[in-house]
Amino acid sequence: MVLSVRRWHAIWMLLAVPSVLGAQSPFQAITGIVRDTAGAPLGGAEVLLGQHRATTSPSGAFRVDSLRPGQYAITIRLVGYRPVHSKVVVVASEPTEMEYFMVAAPYLLAPIVVESRRTGIYGAVGDTGYKAAVGARVQVVGPMGGEALTDSMGRFAFPEADHGLYMVRVTYPGYSERRFSVELKRGEGRELGVLLTRATEIRSAVEEGALDDLGHRLAGSLARERMTTKDLERHGSGGLCDIAQIRSEVGRGSGATTTLILNGATVYWEFDVGSLCSWRADEVELVEFGEDACKDVTQTIVGILNASGPPLGKQIVCSGRARKAPRSFVGGGVGVMHSTGGSYVIIWEKR
Numbered sequence: 522m523v524l525s526v527r528r529w530h531a532i533w534m535l536l537a538v539p540s541v542l543g544a545q546s547p548f549q550a551i552t553g554i555v556r557d558t559a560g561a562p563l564g565g566a567e568v569l570l571g572q573h574r575a576t577t578s579p580s581g582a583f584r585v586d587s588l589r590p591g592q593y594a595i596t597i598r599l600v601g602y603r604p605v606h607s608k609v610v611v612v613a614s615e616p617t618e619m620e621y622f623m624v625a626a627p628y629l630l631a632p633i634v635v636e637s638r639r640t641g642i643y644g645a646v647g648d649t650g651y652k653a654a655v656g657a658r659v660q661v662v663g664p665m666g667g668e669a670l671t672d673s674m675g676r677f678a679f680p681e682a683d684h685g686l687y688m689v690r691v692t693y694p695g696y697s698e699r700r701f702s703v704e705l706k707r708g709e710g711r712e713l714g715v716l717l718t719r720a721t722e723i724r725s726a727v728e729e730g731a732l733d734d735l736g737h738r739l740a741g742s743l744a745r746e747r748m749t750t751k752d753l754e755r756h757g758s759g760g761l762c763d764i765a766q767i768r769s770e771v772g773r774g775s776g777a778t779t780t781l782i783l784n785g786a787t788v789y790w791e792f793d794v795g796s797l798c799s800w801r802a803d804e805v806e807l808v809e810f811g812e813d814a815c816k817d818v819t820q821t822i823v824g825i826l827n828a829s830g831p832p833l834g835k836q837i838v839c840s841g842r843a844r845k846a847p848r849s850f851v852g853g854g855v856g857v858m859h860s861t862g863g864s865y866v867i868i869w870e871k872r
Contacts, residue, residue, distance in 0.1 A: 547589055549611050549616055550588060551585050552583070552617070552619070553582070553583055554580075554619075555577050555581045556581055557624075558623075558625070563577060563602070565577060565599065566597050567597065568585065569597075569796075571593050571594070571793060571796050591611060592790075593611060602624060604804065608789060640708055641681060642679045642705070644677065644711075646717065647714075648696065648717050655673055657692065660689070661682060661687050662739060663682070663686055663687030665685070686704045687703045687705070688701075688735055688739065688806075689701055689702070689713065691717070693717055696717035696718065697717060697720035698872050699717060702749050704749060704751065747807060747810070748810075757802060757803060758801045761797040761800045761802060762797035767810050771794055771812070771866055776793075777793075778791045781867075782865060782867045804870060805869065805871065808866065808867070809865075809869075810865065811865060
């Protein structure tokens with residue numbers, strides 16, 4: 522059978538187009554292994570990558586397909602282990618291969634809270650065997666906060682703490698860090714019983730500065746710019762991306778992005794707002810958010826943002842003086858952030 526030149530050309534196009542499209546496929550995959558700190562594979566772990574989900578096999582392996590090249594937030598959860606929150610870059614040339622290690626989570630007992638006529642924040646710190654933690658460091662950041670070491674009975678007191686929101690952080694060598702929020706009404710007192718579990722942790726110096734900054738913001742920023750544990754409780758195990766108050770501040774619609782700052786120290790640039798569902802409301806102690814990072818957060822956060830390497834080499838340059846930006850809390854006439862900061866979310870995880 523003899524075919525015309527035109528018909529041969531049409532057949533060639535039909536055969537050639539699929540291979541060309543395949544070579545230029547805009548999608549790729551990420552594969553990985555999840556292990557514990559001893560190197561043993563962890564099966565049944567939930568893997569969330571943007572809007573995609575997967576579960577690790579008994580050998581700890583997972584695969585997520587149909588990903589466009591770019592940066593993604595990845596979250597891995599497994600009962601008995603601390604969630605893993607990290608960043609991964611998917612490239613167009615080949616599948617991305619990763620390996621993740623999960624740390625066993627210490628059993629965090631909720632602090633015992635007792636209201637009394639005594640004012641301020643006070644209480645005792647011990648371990649799960651009810652032995653006093655002598656010399657534990659207690660930081661209370663907020664309107665009238667401070668820092669102290671527990672006495673020979675493991676007790677501490679901050680009588681000057683009055684109405685407002687506070688973040689209490691307890692650290693003790695060889696034990697897991699505890700961090701939780703306390704909200705006081707005027708003239709109210711709160712007694713805390715904090716139990717620590719043994720753990721080996723490396724604490725970041727950057728987080729220390731971030732906690733100080735948080736204290737400044739709690740002392741003066743508006744309540745509508747944050748959600749406390751009490752606010753988050755009604756959302757149960759729902760994702761942060763579904764909370765209307767947060768979405769109204771940081772972006773709506775498909776493809777909206779923001780700057781995510783985790784525990785005041787780890788920065789996720791151009792973070793997909795929909796991926797905030799990687800964090801459940803019951804995993805979070807405090808959420809701060811706003812439409813303009815330059816107007817709302819402090820100079821230490823600016824340094825963290827810039828040190829983390831903004832996309833395309835950009836730097837957040839914020840101008841003005843503290844007296845012109847009362848919510849920035851940067852004193853001494855030091856330059857503060859300007860409108861180039863963009864929207865942001867700061868997540869403080871429960872510890």
